[in-house]
Amino acid sequence: xxxxxxxxxxxxxYSFAFLDEYAKREIRRAILxxxxxxxxxxxxxxxxxxxxxGFGTGGLQVTLSIIGPDDTLKVIDQGSDDSVNAVNLRRFxxxxxxxxxxxxxxxxxxxxxxxxxxxxxxxxxxxxLVLQVPYPDPLVLIEPSEARRKTMHxxxxxxxxxxxxxxxxxxxxxxxxxxxxxxxxxxxxxLDPSPIxxxxxxxxNRSRALILxxxxxxxxxxxxxxxxxxxxxxxxxxxxxxxxxxDPKTGERRPCSRCRSTDSFxxxxxxxxxxxxxxxxxxxxxxxxxFRKGSRPEKP
Amino acid sequence: xxxxxxxxxEAVVASGAAGTPVPETxxxxxxxxxxxxxxxxxCGECLAxxxxxxxxxxxxxxGSIIALAEVGFNLYAGEILGIIGESGSGKSTVVxxxxxxxxxxxxxxxxHHSDMSFNLFTLNAAQRRWLRNHRMGMVYQNPHLGLNFSxxxxxxxxxxxxxxxxxxxxxxxxxxxxxxxxxxxxxGRMDERPGxxxxxxxxxxxxxxxxxxxxxxxxxxxxTTGLDLSVQARxxxxxxxxxxxxxxxxxxxxxxxxxxxxxxxxxxxxxHGRIIEAGLTDQIIEDPQHPYTQRLVASAL
Numbered sequence: 001x002x003x004x005x006x007x008x009x010x011x012x013x014y015s016f017a018f019l020d021e022y023a024k025r026e027i028r029r030a031i032l033x034x035x036x037x038x039x040x041x042x043x044x045x046x047x048x049x050x051x052x053x054g055f056g057t058g059g060l061q062v063t064l065s066i067i068g069p070d071d072t073l074k075v076i077d078q079g080s081d082d083s084v085n086a087v088n089l090r091r092f093x094x095x096x097x098x099x100x101x102x103x104x105x106x107x108x109x110x111x112x113x114x115x116x117x118x119x120x121x122x123x124x125x126x127x128x129l130v131l132q133v134p135y136p137d138p139l140v141l142i143e144p145s146e147a148r149r150k151t152m153h154x155x156x157x158x159x160x161x162x163x164x165x166x167x168x169x170x171x172x173x174x175x176x177x178x179x180x181x182x183x184x185x186x187x188x189x190x191l192d193p194s195p196i197x198x199x200x201x202x203x204x205n206r207s208r209a210l211i212l213x214x215x216x217x218x219x220x221x222x223x224x225x226x227x228x229x230x231x232x233x234x235x236x237x238x239x240x241x242x243x244x245x246x247d248p249k250t251g252e253r254r255p256c257s258r259c260r261s262t263d264s265f266x267x268x269x270x271x272x273x274x275x276x277x278x279x280x281x282x283x284x285x286x287x288x289x290x291f292r293k294g295s296r297p298e299k300p
Numbered sequence: 301x302x303x304x305x306x307x308x309x310e311a312v313v314a315s316g317a318a319g320t321p322v323p324e325t326x327x328x329x330x331x332x333x334x335x336x337x338x339x340x341x342x343c344g345e346c347l348a349x350x351x352x353x354x355x356x357x358x359x360x361x362x363g364s365i366i367a368l369a370e371v372g373f374n375l376y377a378g379e380i381l382g383i384i385g386e387s388g389s390g391k392s393t394v395v396x397x398x399x400x401x402x403x404x405x406x407x408x409x410x411x412h413h414s415d416m417s418f419n420l421f422t423l424n425a426a427q428r429r430w431l432r433n434h435r436m437g438m439v440y441q442n443p444h445l446g447l448n449f450s451x452x453x454x455x456x457x458x459x460x461x462x463x464x465x466x467x468x469x470x471x472x473x474x475x476x477x478x479x480x481x482x483x484x485x486x487x488g489r490m491d492e493r494p495g496x497x498x499x500x501x502x503x504x505x506x507x508x509x510x511x512x513x514x515x516x517x518x519x520x521x522x523x524t525t526g527l528d529l530s531v532q533a534r535x536x537x538x539x540x541x542x543x544x545x546x547x548x549x550x551x552x553x554x555x556x557x558x559x560x561x562x563x564x565x566x567x568x569x570x571x572h573g574r575i576i577e578a579g580l581t582d583q584i585i586e587d588p589q590h591p592y593t594q595r596l597v598a599s600a601l
Contacts, residue, residue: 155426159462166458167451169469170491235469 003091017064018096023047027065027221031212034223039185040153041136046219056089056115057216059132063113066128066212069099074109079117079265079281089113104284116179118200120264120285123209125226131194133215136222138182138192158182158190161233169238181240182233185224190233199242199265204230245278256280259289328412329516329549330375330398335407337393337573340364342405350572352592357388357572367393369573370407377516378547380539382564382581384554384596390573391553395519398551399438400428411435413516433463437510441522443502446509447494453480453505454490460512479508483538500531504538511542518550524559536562557600561585569593 015021023045030044049057067073073093077086081104090102103109106119113130123129139149142160152158161182168175179195183204193204194213204211204224211224224230234240245254245266255262257277264285266278280286338346343362350357350366357366367390375381383391396402398409398420409420413435423431440446447456454476461472477487483504485497494502503523510518520539524532536559542548552563560567560581567584569577569592577590588594 151425155429157429157463159459162462162467163448163451163455163459166462166469166472167455170452170454235472236467237471238469 005095014096016069016097017067017093018049019047019061019064023061024065027061030221031062031066031223034212034221035210035225037189038225038228039189039191039222041191041220041222043219044221046216049216051088051092053217054134056085056113056132058214058218058221059113059115059130059216060089060092060214061216062130062212062214062221063093063111064096066130067093067097067100067111069097071110072101072103072108074103074106074112074284075114076112076117076119076282076284077115079119079267080283082283085115105288106282106284116195116197117265117281118196118203120280120282122203123207125208127209129207129209129211131196131211131213133192133194133213133220134217135180136192136213136215136218136220138180138190153189156188158184158233161190162235165233165235165238169235175234175238175240178243184231184233186228191222191224193230197243197265198232198240201230201232201240202242206230254278256286259286261286261289327377328374329377330409330411332374332394332398332409333372333407335368335371335394335397335409336366336405337368337390337397337402338364338366338405351574352571352576352590355572357390366573368397368404368407371570371573371575372407373568373575373578375517375549375551377549378543379566380543380550380552380564382552382554382560382567383570384557384560384567385570386555386592386596389570391555391570392521393573394570395438395521395551395553399436399519400432401438411517433460434513435515435517437513437515437518439503439506439510439518439520439523441525443494443499443506446506447502449493449495451493452491453485453494453497456494456505457509457512460509464513475512476508479512480505482542483508483511484534498531500527500535503527503535507535507538507542511546511548514546514548516547516549518548520550520552522554523552524556525554532559539563557585557596569596 027044030042034040034042047061049060051057075086075090077083080086094102106121110126111128111130112119115132118129137149138161139152143149143152165175179197180192181198181201182190183193183201184190193201206227206229207224208226210226213222232240246252247254253262254266256264256266257279259280261280264280264282267281268276268278271277341362342364343359345361346359346364346366347369349360351369359366371394383394385391393402397404404421411418411420418431438446457476457479458472461475466472476490480487480490485501485504494505524535540563543550554560564581567581568575571592577584577593584593585597588597
């Protein structure tokens with residue numbers, strides 16, 4: 001996208017936030033229904049967006065239908081404000097929503113659109129988290145027919161999902177689902193929490209912020225309303241556990257190589273010498289810790 | 301949904317036989333009346349113009365197939381009822397409608413269990429699912445219908461326990477191991493997929509799965525067809541042991557007179573969707589009344 005690009009007068013006559021008012025209204029209705037039925041996948045007419053489906057069009061449509069000129073938007077991709085998907089989506093919203101402000105600061109934002117992560121800083125009641133979802137239905141792996149999946153959701157029939165966990169346990173001795181961990185909302189519907197790591201699942205539980213999920217290709221919207229229970233599926237004697245980032249040699253938790261944080265989700269990558277480096281996945285969180293310490297953030 | 305909450309009992313599975321109220325012998329647990337299943341549009345003359353007398357089950361006027369016509373019988377606790385008949389006589393359709401695999405065109409079936417009565421064909425989908433998972437079991441002729449071949453043998457049984465809200469991995473493993481040893485599947489192979497098992501073993505896994513919730517009512521649909529004779533004998537022995545041990549009432553569907561003679565106390569003979577003869581198994585084999593039954597017995601003996 002060309003940052004100097006100016007909309008032509010014809011294009012500038014697009015309504016605020018790109019989508020026409022009827023489209024926004026329809027998505028808002030779907031969102032309201034999703035909030036009143038926590039975890040239920042509400043179908044909506046996902047509009048054609050000027051980007052490919054699968055690039056966050058679901059999350060983008062949710063964001064565009066709830067954003068107003070007084071909102072502050074933060075867009076993250078895998079925890080970072082600067083990766084391609086985040087930058088492009090942010091520029092698109094800036095271009096189509098005159099008057100809004102954007103930020104990379106988690107606590108300043110009123111709307112946070114995210115791909116694959118929930119920010120480390122606890123969110124507040126004034127914030128809305130919008131997650132981009134590739135596959136909304138956790139049952140899709142075990143039941144190909146959507147009609148039957150709907151019945152299964154309605155009857156709370158998740159025994160085959162649990163059978164999958166059982167099969168994992170007998171084969172590997174532990175549950176190996178690393179992301180998209182099936183999570184039961186408000187004691188009924190099990191949802192696919194989008195590809196966030198297991199580490200972020202506890203943040204869904206009784207979250208102060210409203211969490212909205214938008215799937216553009218699959219045309220579904222669902223929600224975890226504030227202060228709603230979210231419990232990952234597990235067995236009574238094999239509880240759910242998150243990634244622990246312990247060093248197998250020392251037994252201690254690895255710190256972030258930049259900010260030395262020992263309580264954030266870490267990304268693993270190789271430095272120029274081929275050695276493993278661990279660093280906060282949430283770059284805003286990492287930068288904030290560095291600024292607070294007084295040292296300048298360094299490029300990885 | 302008050303009925304639902306009343307019926308929820310995870311304790312039943314967890315505690316095994318102790319939790320399931322064992323029905324007394326002689327207590328009626330299933331009453332089927334006028335069960336009818338018509339495939340096709342159906343017309344007013346379907347029932348009158350078909351049957352053993354007309355020697356067809358296809359309606360000459362509308363072309364519908366009369367799979368079942370006004371079938372009625374009772375089943376008592378702990379009893380094995382045999383249904384025998386030629387291929388296409390509707391014997392499998394009886395158990396399929398009772399197990400909710402097919403919905404009937406007419407008739408009623410009342411299932412009695414621990415002071416509660418369920419009118420099977422008026423229940424809603426959730427109640428049907430509950431009964432099917434908690435109070436009934438089905439063993440199909442083809443293991444592919446009863447088992448999920450993409451999960452392990454143990455996983456198949458675990459699925460049924462999970463449906464009944466047993467969410468304790470250790471307890472599930474113990475129960476699965478017990479059930480498989482009970483049905484003579486080596487527990488060492490519980491984590492293998494049933495695709496690698498012999499036909500007889502697949503059938504025994506199916507039986508273990510059906511028994512997982514200790515249901516008071518079990519449907520066996522041609523379970524020994526296609527197995528060799530020694531395996532057949534062992535499976536039939538197993539069925540008899542289970543019936544004595546758990547007081548399970550069973551409906552055994554077969555076209556094999558030997559199976560009926562070994563298992564069933566009472567037998568129903570079906571032809572063209574009708575019951576043409578019913579009574580004690582001995583009586584039917586020693587003194588068959590209907591010409592079809594006479595022919596059947598003569599050809600088998």
